[in-house]
Amino acid sequence: MSIVELRQYTLRPGARETLIELFEREFVTGQQAVGITVGGRFRDLDDPDRFVWLRAFPDMAHRRRMLEAFYTGPVWQEHRDAANATMLDSDDVLLLRGPGFLPEPGTTRVPATVCHPTDTAGFDAYAARHLGPGHALHRTEHAENDFPRLPVRTGEDVRVWFGPAEPAPWPSRRLRLEPVRERP
Numbered sequence: 001m002s003i004v005e006l007r008q009y010t011l012r013p014g015a016r017e018t019l020i021e022l023f024e025r026e027f028v029t030g031q032q033a034v035g036i037t038v039g040g041r042f043r044d045l046d047d048p049d050r051f052v053w054l055r056a057f058p059d060m061a062h063r064r065r066m067l068e069a070f071y072t073g074p075v076w077q078e079h080r081d082a083a084n085a086t087m088l089d090s091d092d093v094l095l096l097r098g099p100g101f102l103p104e105p106g107t108t109r110v111p112a113t114v115c116h117p118t119d120t121a122g123f124d125a126y127a128a129r130h131l132g133p134g135h136a137l138h139r140t141e142h143a144e145n146d147f148p149r150l151p152v153r154t155g156e157d158v159r160v161w162f163g164p165a166e167p168a169p170w171p172s173r174r175l176r177l178e179p180v181r182e183r184p
Helices: 017-032 060-072 074-084 122-130
Strands: 001-009 038-045 050-057 087-098 111-116 136-139 159-163 172-179
Touching: 001 038, 017 038, 017 050, 017 060, 017 074, 050 060, 050 111, 060 074, 060 136, 122 136
Parallel strands: none
Antiparallel strands: 001 050, 001 087, 038 050, 038 172, 087 136, 111 159, 111 172, 136 159
16 A cells, blocks of 8 residues: 545636646656655546545555655746745645555546545445545555655544545535546
């Protein structure tokens, strides 16, 4: 299992396509060049000013080194002002442990669920009945954020999965996501 960040950005009105174009052109390969695995990138179908994406690291020590390399490197330094100009909030980040997620080519819609279970054993029973390997189940990583330049949400215990499932009996947020098309 990897360390995974689920990042949800609130953007300035009308700026989502600008960020997606910049992200796909510069930031995917820029992060991959330092060893970061860039996962799914999505438009939130219920919020035209929200961009959702995932990235993964082998472990927390690699996460810190890879983030330092990217954010002090030439790609971010050259394009950060343009990226930051599109954003109102980039701090809605969950630090998770799981397999990561990249939708199959041709997928047009991806449901995702962010669940706050109050009962671990009850959640495990729910997951055994309703979630299969294709759901890419993630759990909160409770390690300290050792790259504080990029905040993460703390004090929460969540489960995140991708794909359809029966509603969970705990507070949950369902996301309806559209994958960003891969560049040729």
